[in-house]
Amino acid sequence: MPGGGAGGAGASAGPGERAAGGGGVGGVGGFGAPAEAGAAGSPAGATRTGPGGFLLGDGGPGDEGFARAERRETVLAEDRRWVxxxxxxxxxxxxxxxxxxxMDFSGGTLDGSRSALWTTLSVTLFAVLFPPRVTAGRHWLSVRGLFRERRVSTDLLTRAARRGGVSQRIVLTDIRGRRVEVDPSTLAGNPLLWHELDRGVRKSRERGLLGTGSAMLQHLSDRIEADTVRAVFEVSELR
Incomplete structure (x- = not known):
């Protein structure tokens, strides 16, 4: 009987131990389960890839989290002529x-309505003439206008184009579809700004992302470097 009791106790304890053990195994398996659930519950875009096989959801520069974080990065270069x-x-x-x-005051025709009209015209002219502020940091370029800011990841550029017309513009598009327009003279007049952009462009080429416009950017790079060297010679009186 004691043996039976011990056996019974062992038998009764066995399932409990097995249950505990099962719980332990389940617990160990549980570490894998949430991971699988997490993978299953991850956004559909988490495994999307862009040109060159670059993962948009791998925690790299293509993620939304990175896009939010990059706004807090230090500005390394800016348009010195903007002020x-x-x-x-x-x-x-x-x-x-x-x-x-x-003119209205001297003619005796100035009143409230005409003053409001002239003020509106002045504000409109300021809005038209307002220069976009171009800033850059590590692998990003921002162009802020009067009402909004546009930003691209320069190490994820897929396209660059030159837009003609009255004012020339360089149009840059990144892998996430974001686009900015920059005046080439702004880049040429700010070597540090161009350096930050060029560093990202080189990264895009290495990743195989930048196709259209690569030659155009290289031509612009050669021209800016030549202008920089010429300016150095002029300052040094060596020309």
Whole structure:
């Protein structure tokens, strides 16, 4: 009987141990289960790949999380002429408003409605002349206008094109479809800004992403480097 009791106890304990053991095994298996569930519950875009086989959802620069983080990155280069350009725009708009007010005042026709009209014209002129602010950091380029900001990942560029017209523009598009337009003279007049862009462009080439416009960007790079060397010679009086 004692033996039977012990056996019974062992028997009764066995299932409990097996249950505990099963729980332990289940617990170990449980580490894999959430991972599988997590993989199954991950967004459909997590395994999308772009040109060159670059994963958009691998935690790399193509992720939304990176896009949010890059906004907090340090600005390494910016358009040095922007402050002067915005002052010029403000001066032109203010001068127009003052001139129109003075003309109406001297003619005795200035009233509230006409003053509001001239003020509106001045504000409109400022909005038209407002220069976009171009800044760059490690693998990103931003162009901020009066009302919105556009940004691309320069190490994920897929296309570059030159847009003609009254004012020339370089149009850059990245793998996520984001696009910015930059004045070539802004890049040529700011070597540090161009350096940050060129570093990302080289990365895009290495990844096999940049196809259309690669030769155009290389030509622009050669021209900017030649202008930089010429400026150095002029400053050094060695030309």
């Amino acid at each position: 002067g350009d915005i002052r010029a725009a403000a001066f032109c708009a203010l001068s127009l408003g003052v001139l129109l007010h003075l």
